[in-house]
Amino acid sequence: MVDQKQLIKTAKEIVSREDVKYIVGYKQGTYGFVTSPAFAYTPEDVESFIYNPLCKKNLAVYPILEEKLPLKRGEEEDKRKIGLVVKGCDSRALVQIIQEKGLVREDLVIIGIPCKGVIDLKKIEKRFPNQTEVVDVEENDNSEYIIKIGDTVHTIPKEELLSEVCKSCEFPNPPLYDFLMGEEVEVREKEVYSGLRGLDETPIEERWAYWEKHFQNCIRCYACREACPLCYCKTCMADMLDPQWIRRSVNLSENTAWNIMRAFHLAGRCISCGECESVCPANIPLMELNKKLEKDVKEMFKYTAGLDTEEKTLFGTFNPDDPNEFIM
Amino acid sequence: MKIGVYICECGSNIAGTVDTEKVAQSAEPLPKVAVSRVYRYACSEPGQNLITQDIEELGLDRVIVAACSPSMHEPTFRALLREKGLNPYLLEMVNIREQCSWVHSDKDQATDKAISLLTSAILRNTLMKPLTPKKVGVINKALVIGGGIAGIQSALDLAEVGYQTYLVEKTPSIGGKMAQLDKTFPTLDCSACILSPKMVDVGRHPNITLLANSEVIEVDGYVGNFNVKIRKKATYVDPVKCTLCDECVPVCPVIVHDEYNADLSPRRAIYIPFPQAVPATYIIDEEACLGIDPLICAKCRDVCGPDAIDFDMKPEIIEEEFGAIIVATGYEPYPIENIGEYGYGTIHNVISGLEFERIISASGPTDGVVRRPSDGKVPKTVVFIHCAGSRDPAKHLPYCSKVCCMYSTKHALQYRHLVHDGTAVNFYIDIRTAGKDFEEFYQRAAEEDGVIYIKGKVSELIEDGDQVLVRGVNTLTSETVEMHADLVVLATGLIPSEGTRQIAKMLKLPVDSTGFIREAHPKLKPVDTVISGVFLAGTASGPKDIPETVSHASGAASRASTILAQKELEIEATIANVNEILCRGCGMCVDSCPYSAIELVAKNSFGHTIKVASVNEALCKGCGTCSATCLNGAINHLGYTDSQILAQIQALGGK
Numbered sequence: 001m002v003d004q005k006q007l008i009k010t011a012k013e014i015v016s017r018e019d020v021k022y023i024v025g026y027k028q029g030t031y032g033f034v035t036s037p038a039f040a041y042t043p044e045d046v047e048s049f050i051y052n053p054l055c056k057k058n059l060a061v062y063p064i065l066e067e068k069l070p071l072k073r074g075e076e077e078d079k080r081k082i083g084l085v086v087k088g089c090d091s092r093a094l095v096q097i098i099q100e101k102g103l104v105r106e107d108l109v110i111i112g113i114p115c116k117g118v119i120d121l122k123k124i125e126k127r128f129p130n131q132t133e134v135v136d137v138e139e140n141d142n143s144e145y146i147i148k149i150g151d152t153v154h155t156i157p158k159e160e161l162l163s164e165v166c167k168s169c170e171f172p173n174p175p176l177y178d179f180l181m182g183e184e185v186e187v188r189e190k191e192v193y194s195g196l197r198g199l200d201e202t203p204i205e206e207r208w209a210y211w212e213k214h215f216q217n218c219i220r221c222y223a224c225r226e227a228c229p230l231c232y233c234k235t236c237m238a239d240m241l242d243p244q245w246i247r248r249s250v251n252l253s254e255n256t257a258w259n260i261m262r263a264f265h266l267a268g269r270c271i272s273c274g275e276c277e278s279v280c281p282a283n284i285p286l287m288e289l290n291k292k293l294e295k296d297v298k299e300m301f302k303y304t305a306g307l308d309t310e311e312k313t314l315f316g317t318f319n320p321d322d323p324n325e326f327i328m
Numbered sequence: 329m330k331i332g333v334y335i336c337e338c339g340s341n342i343a344g345t346v347d348t349e350k351v352a353q354s355a356e357p358l359p360k361v362a363v364s365r366v367y368r369y370a371c372s373e374p375g376q377n378l379i380t381q382d383i384e385e386l387g388l389d390r391v392i393v394a395a396c397s398p399s400m401h402e403p404t405f406r407a408l409l410r411e412k413g414l415n416p417y418l419l420e421m422v423n424i425r426e427q428c429s430w431v432h433s434d435k436d437q438a439t440d441k442a443i444s445l446l447t448s449a450i451l452r453n454t455l456m457k458p459l460t461p462k463k464v465g466v467i468n469k470a471l472v473i474g475g476g477i478a479g480i481q482s483a484l485d486l487a488e489v490g491y492q493t494y495l496v497e498k499t500p501s502i503g504g505k506m507a508q509l510d511k512t513f514p515t516l517d518c519s520a521c522i523l524s525p526k527m528v529d530v531g532r533h534p535n536i537t538l539l540a541n542s543e544v545i546e547v548d549g550y551v552g553n554f555n556v557k558i559r560k561k562a563t564y565v566d567p568v569k570c571t572l573c574d575e576c577v578p579v580c581p582v583i584v585h586d587e588y589n590a591d592l593s594p595r596r597a598i599y600i601p602f603p604q605a606v607p608a609t610y611i612i613d614e615e616a617c618l619g620i621d622p623l624i625c626a627k628c629r630d631v632c633g634p635d636a637i638d639f640d641m642k643p644e645i646i647e648e649e650f651g652a653i654i655v656a657t658g659y660e661p662y663p664i665e666n667i668g669e670y671g672y673g674t675i676h677n678v679i680s681g682l683e684f685e686r687i688i689s690a691s692g693p694t695d696g697v698v699r700r701p702s703d704g705k706v707p708k709t710v711v712f713i714h715c716a717g718s719r720d721p722a723k724h725l726p727y728c729s730k731v732c733c734m735y736s737t738k739h740a741l742q743y744r745h746l747v748h749d750g751t752a753v754n755f756y757i758d759i760r761t762a763g764k765d766f767e768e769f770y771q772r773a774a775e776e777d778g779v780i781y782i783k784g785k786v787s788e789l790i791e792d793g794d795q796v797l798v799r800g801v802n803t804l805t806s807e808t809v810e811m812h813a814d815l816v817v818l819a820t821g822l823i824p825s826e827g828t829r830q831i832a833k834m835l836k837l838p839v840d841s842t843g844f845i846r847e848a849h850p851k852l853k854p855v856d857t858v859i860s861g862v863f864l865a866g867t868a869s870g871p872k873d874i875p876e877t878v879s880h881a882s883g884a885a886s887r888a889s890t891i892l893a894q895k896e897l898e899i900e901a902t903i904a905n906v907n908e909i910l911c912r913g914c915g916m917c918v919d920s921c922p923y924s925a926i927e928l929v930a931k932n933s934f935g936h937t938i939k940v941a942s943v944n945e946a947l948c949k950g951c952g953t954c955s956a957t958c959l960n961g962a963i964n965h966l967g968y969t970d971s972q973i974l975a976q977i978q979a980l981g982g983k
Contacts, residue, residue, distance in 0.1 A: 068933075068934075068936050069934075070934035070935060071934060071935025071936065072935075075935060077935065077936055077937065100914035100915070100916065101913055101914050101915050101928070101939065102912065102913075102914060232912070233910075233912055233959055233960040234909070234910060234911075234912050234960070235909070235910050235960060236960060237959075237960050237961060240960075240961070242971065243970050243971045243974045245961075265959050312919050313914070313916050313919065315916045315919075315920060315957045315959075316915065316916040316917075316918070316919025316920050316957070317919060317920070318919070318920040318921070318922055318953060318957075
């Protein structure tokens with residue numbers, strides 16, 4: 001379990017530094033199981049920081065989202081660093097963005113959290129529906145979650161609430177950090193991602209029908225895009241008018257085009273934080289697409305995203321000998 | 329906007345399989361199409377006149393020609409548009425020959441396909457914008473990489489035309505493989521005698537800068553403007569002071585194999601590569617010398633009268649700019665130790681063709697007496713095995729190396745001339761004598777000089793005392809053959825030399841499945857590469873004999889002259905173009921560009937520094953890799969923009 005006191009102490013020290021603008025962490029949300037991002041500009045702001053297994057949100061989206069207002073003549077650029085609290089996958093997102101030159105390593109102060117996995121909000125909300133009161137969740141040493149709702153304490157096996165992506169996570173420890181909160185967690189042999197099991201045996205037509213069923217429900221809210229740390233193009237292709245790659249109309253054809261395009265744009269870039277899937281209001285199993293691409297990329301190009309800031313991006317490594325069996 | 333559409337029948341090449349009238353009619357109702365016509369040969373003078381007339385009379389401003397591949401006649405029709413004052417990039421070629429009539433047999437389907445292709449081209453053409461090619465200056469200097477006969481010939485030709493030419497050779501002397509040959513087929517000219525005058529010319533020519541013992545280490549830039557870095561290794565002997573007296577050699581305590589004699593004789597660490605070497609100077613073999621350190625050994629320096637030895641000599645990096653590059657990096661023999669059944673390296677009396685070449689050479693290790701390297705005996709029976717490692721797609725080289733039939737015939741004939749009571753047996757798959765006087769040469773060997781030819785492959789070689797037991801089959805009589813030979817010579821095939829592979833990689837030249845550098849077009853551009861300004865001479869692009877190599881090299885020099893003679897060059901206008909508003913500066917295009925044509929540059933965006941991609945227009949070849957890599961379409965390809973391609977796809981999809 002991450003020592004919250006150590007986290008707050010470290011964050012206070014960082015935010016007190018002259019060269020740091022603010023630090024993004026987690027705070028208690030306003031209702032139920034939801035935690036919120038917290039932007040701390042002062043040591044006092046840091047007091048609200050928490051860390052528990054509900055802190056699923058990937059905070060790596062924020063430094064990129066920061067709006068850069070036009071500067072007045074003579075005004076200097078604010079070159080101060082941004083602090084971030086990151087888990088293994090969040091840290092990989094930063095590594096990947098740094099590879100893609102979206103961020104500069106020196107502009108970040110990274111508080112790394114060795115992650116034991118986070119709770120799937122959809123699972124816990126199903127278990128305890130319509131929870132409005134703030135809930136406190138802890139993990140004990142027996143792989144159980146201790147959930148306090150009001151005066152009642154529930155002890156639930158971790159396996160039942162853990163996010164599916166966490167079950168197959170190979171990198172729970174942040175590959176990139178400045179301060180690590182606690183000891184690195186042990187990486188065990190991980191199971192195959194649940195959504196990929198039996199995929200090879202499933203006939204293509206059946207797979208297509210499965211996805212049509214899900215894409216049918218897409219409302220094109222683009223929440224997946226907004227939550228994704230790696231969807232940070234200045235103008236998304238989905239929003240372009242000339243040429244208009246995807247029409248505005250919400251129908252199966254355009255929904256399919258959108259979801260497939262997004263999946264392919266994340267090939268060799270997705271770091272499996274699962275944010276897209278967890279924010280999807282239509283419950284589309286988006287991580288199944290991402291995980292399949294991750295697997296193919298690993299097998300065909302021996303490439304894993306977000307591990308080394310010095311490595312080139314997968315799309316950036318052009319090689320005439322690349323496998324091309326898919327070209328008919 | 330008025331588009332003229334011309335459907336070429338190409339005689340019956342297209343009209344035989346495609347209903348050209350129907351194709352022409354299909355275009356008439358399409359937007360902006362002013363006229364749609366069929367003509368028998370659009371590329372002919374009357375065909376072109378028809379288009380010119382329509383441009384004048386109907387006021388056409390865009391032209392679509394549905395005919396052959398754009399690689400054939402696009403330049404023809406672009407020139408026509410330019411002559412009539414139209415932008416040549418508003419021409420569109422639709423390939424209804426190679427992509428349609430030649431590959432289909434069903435006339436209805438072929439016609440449908442031709443209509444689809446034409447419709448998509450018309451819709452694309454309406455979105456075309458006039459493009460203006462940029463111009464770049466040309467440096468009138470040439471670089472020839474590799475100092476074998478190909479490089480020598482190219483350098484001499486360019487120098488004769490009047491261009492400053494640098495000839496870079498990795499080894500201490502030019503001459504290459506040809507300098508190691510004794511005689512050349514089919515005329516039996518002495519190889520060194522015909523080569524050395526050319527070598528001397530290279531050394532003397534005022535327009536040639538010879539950089540021996542040097543390697544190209546970096547090439548940047550583009551046609552007309554290549555920036556090249558060359559490393560000139562230290563020779564430790566001042567070539568100006570050295571008088572070639574040979575005093576230094578006997579005192580040198582280090583003895584190593586002499587690569588000129590195919591490692592069959594010894595040489596010292598200080599040596600001259602061979603008597604006719606150019607540049608004619610002794611050098612110290614860095615790796616063999618006891619340490620290039622006078623404290624360890626300075627015997628050579630102590631005896632050197634003119635004080636030519638300088639242990640402090642350092643390698644130099646030479647940076648030069650060139651307008652054109654000729655790659656003449658040549659071949660090397662196939663490593664026959666790979667052929668397990670022939671036991672090269674383990675069976676004593678099995679040697680390679682190049683080793684035999686040195687053994688029969690008057691300047692070779694045995695002074696021209698045929699002696700086998702194992703024990704110095706004169707072999708009485710010599711078996712020559714053709715295609716050792718060649719024409720064997722399952723295990724070795726799939727291709728025919730072209731020269732082995734003839735050089736083995738030459739070896740056998742020379743052997744019979746030198747050892748009158750000797751028996752020469754050639755095992756062959758086929759005898760390939762497709763060259764001037766080759767067949768006569770083969771007949772002469774078989775009939776006049778008593779060389780025995782057995783059609784068949786040798787299956788294995790077994791060491792038997794001081795002889796080799798040769799087992800094979802005579803495929804004409806279907807009998808197995810077993811014989812004892814005193815010496816077996818393996819006719820090895822040719823593979824691209826290490827230098828060829830390195831240079832191909834450095835210049836990003838595509839190679840064939842065999843590793844040889846690919847020509848821009850196997851028939852019509854046999855000395856061009858896909859990189860403009862880079863040309864091929866000799867065996868870097870595939871096995872060749874000497875006359876073929878020499879003419880290839882002259883061809884390369886002539887092609888290079890077409891660039892060097894220009895003051896400025898137009899570069900292709902269909903290249904990548906960055907939309908800086910969309911670009912997020914991730915640099916994936918920079919990394920994926922095979923021509924290193926893109927870089928990230930800093931821009932001021934409302935006071936903030938941002939990075940955006942910037943295309944070097946001279947380096948860009950318009951391959952489109954960057955456009956495909958860019959996630960949000962911030963790089964477009966001029967002439968093939970996303971909108972244009974989408975319009976094409978729509979036309980192809982919408983029935």
